[in-house]
Amino acid sequence: MLRVVGPAWVVMIADVDAASVITAAQAGSSFGYAMLLPLALLIPVLYLVQEMTTRLAIATGLGHAELIRERYGMRWGVLAVGSMVAIDLVAYVAEFAGIVLGAGIVGIPAPAAAAGALLVHSLVVLTGGYARFERLVLVLSVGLFAFVGLAVGARPSPEAVLAGLSPAGQLGHGRDYLQLVVATIGAVVMPWMLFYQQAATVDKGLGRRDLRAARFETLIGSVASQVLMAAVVVAAAAAVAAGGRATLSASGLALPSGLASLALGGSSVLIAVGMVGAGMLAAIVISLSSAWAWAELFRWPRSLNLSPRKAPLFYGLYLVEIIPAAAVALLATDLVAVVVNAMVLNVVALAVPLAFLVRLTSDRSVVGDLANSRARQAVLWGITAALLLLGLWSTIAMAAGGG
DSSP states (O other): OOOOOSHOOOHHHTTTTTHHHHHHHHHHHHHTTTHHHHHHHHHHHHHHHHHHHHHHHHHOOHHHHHHHHHHHOOOHHHHHHHHHHHHHHHHHHHHHHHHHHHHHTTTOOHHHHHHHHHHHHHHHTTTTTTHHHHHHHHHHHHHGGGHHHHHHHTOOOOOHHHHTTSSGGGOOOHHHHHHHHHHHHHHOOOOOHHHHHHHHHHHHHHOOGGHHHHHHHHHHHHHHHHHHHHHHHHHHHHHHTTOOOOEEEEEEEOOOOOHHHHHHIIIIIHHHHHHHHHHHHHHHHHHHHHHHHHHHHHHHOOOOTTTTTTSSSHHHHHHHTHHHHHHHHHHSSOHHHHHHHHHHHHHHHHHHHHHHHHHHHOOOOOOOOGGHHHHHHHHHHHHHHHHHHHHHHHHHHHHTTTT
16 A cells, blocks of 8 residues: 555645635635535545546556547547646646745745745656655645644634535525535546546556555545645634634735634644645646646656656656746736636536546446446546536636626
């Protein structure tokens, strides 16, 4: 189990990125504990989606983009990768916004925070092979558990938390709440996750004997990811319930009121550690997922076990794609609305790579005896269709409402 740990845990913890934290804090600030039930219900959805990537990687030894190109052609590969990379552009901005905001809370200037993040972003990948990279990222992931301490320190009402986990707690919130539920789905199941976990599983060299442990790791990671998201919701909701609606900003980037209240109430270090850790970890993982996807699509050499000299396009893309995002984050004003709307678009962008994932894992000529059963296929296609319909509905509603 310890030998297998890495791809699933990293992708699940990186899933709790700055954009996800902002979305969860917005949910807690605006609707209290009501988002806790949707987060709990998303655990099996997240597991089912990400388990397919592990199974496909182990069965074929190929990344997601490479497999789509081989089976369906270059055009479909460009569509799948392009939709993921397009939405990643906003994610990059959100990650650096989270880093700048978290650092600003404890007095680190925005330019220094962005420059430091770019340096760490480069060194983590360029200073060793896959095993070294994975160890460094696993250490970074520990910082995100500051959000659990934040939730405990906010002293939430146990009765209110239990009410948020009940179906009755979902009633009477209106269309805005439903749109935030869709945004939360987009913050939990992101397109880049499919590409990263499959490519990382291949790079780590996992085989069929590792499948059971890899599935267990994916399950544990799914639970941990949602616990962290729930901790942010609880912290923000508890702060608002206690009467705090203060605003806090660093370099013009506004925090949702719940986290802002906690920061001003003495929990600034925990928020800073959580925001910086979330943004840094996700920036690294999302950049790698994009670099792997493009390299697979165009058949460039790609592996963290290759030196930059042997895979210059792969490493070059990883290094430069995030620089514009750092610049935008330094110049931005209030990213909360931008991030929440981007999470809604995530749900739509997810449909293309997810549909390919379901098709490929259902094809016995591709995965052999690891193919989905008919019952599993029905569930997976149902999830795919539901996500697409929810994303389209929320996008139309968002456009009709002016953003």
